[in-house]
Amino acid sequence: MDLYFSPMACSMATRIAAYEAGADVNFLKVDTKARPKVVEDGTAFLAINPMGQVPVLRTDDGELIVENAVILQYLADRFPASGLIPADGPQRRKVQSWLGFIGSELHIGAFTVLLRPTAPDGAKIFAHERLAERLTHLDAHLKGREFLAGRFSVADAYLFVMLTWARYLAIDFTPYPALAAYRDRLQTRPSVARAFDEEFTLFKAAA
Template identity: 65%
Template sequence: MDLYFSPLACSMATRIAFYEAGQSANYLRVDTKASPKRVEDGTVFSTINAMGQVPVLRTDDGELIRENPVILQYVAERFPDAKLAPTDPAGCRKLQTWLSFIGSELHTGVFIALLRPDATEGAKAFARQEAAQRFAFVDAHLAGRDYLLDAYSVADAYLFVILNWARAISMDLSAYPAVLAYRDRIQARPAVAKALAEEFGLYKKAA
């Protein structure tokens, strides 16, 4: 399988999922600063994903899967022994709920504006305002819990990546102690630490 990624982007969640499953992939770095965006082998990335966004996963049979939550669920299904997703219907709905929440309420709803250098100050202020309620919600959920669900899942990999972005913009999360404890707990997992170290190294090398 080929994973099209950019260092420390949301695609890192898929790398984490692979490592949690004891698997790997052919990791193809996308230069998102180039115009047009290009894969490290020279391919114009828009031929892989017209939206120009990572991650994209090319499966062993050639299918191109886009959108982070879909890719994460595919990896969990592809490697069921890793138990990265529930198998019962109610558990699956809970997983999808959290993947949707992370993707829409945090990733898009908060961090897109905060991470984009061309976002207006008004947009950034609104995003920070929205972040308070959303992180309070997550903090209340995580109080007394180790993971988002009853066991570790791909949703935790995705949320960790988002929480790592908070560091990049020096977002103060001290009002959310359960969130901070959770971030430290997830980062201590060997698969997460390995993925983070690799991608941080790639990010620094390109900076």
């Protein structure tokens, strides 16, 4: 499998999941700042994903899968022994619900605006307010829980990336002690620590 990624982007969630599952994945870095965007092997990235967004996963059969939540579920299903998502039933739907929440309420609903330099100030104020509400919800849910849905799942991998972005934006986590403790626990998990260290090194080198 090939994963097209950009350092510290949401594609880091798939790197975490791959390490957690012990999957054999070839990582191909995409220069998203180049115009046009280009893969490190010289391939035009828009030929792979016309939307120009990472992640993209090329399966062993040559299928190209886009959208973070879909890729994460595919990888989890491909390696069921990892326990990254339940096979079926209410527990699977819990993980899927959290993937939807993270993708819509945090990733698109807040961070896409907050991380965009050209976003209007009014939009950023609104996004900060929206983010505070969502972080409060997460903090309440994580009180007394180690993970989002019983055990470590692809939803936790995705949420960790969002919390990393929050740290980059200097979001104050004082009002969210359970969420802060959860973030710090995940940071020490071997799959998470390895993925974070690798991607942060690449990110700094490109800065």
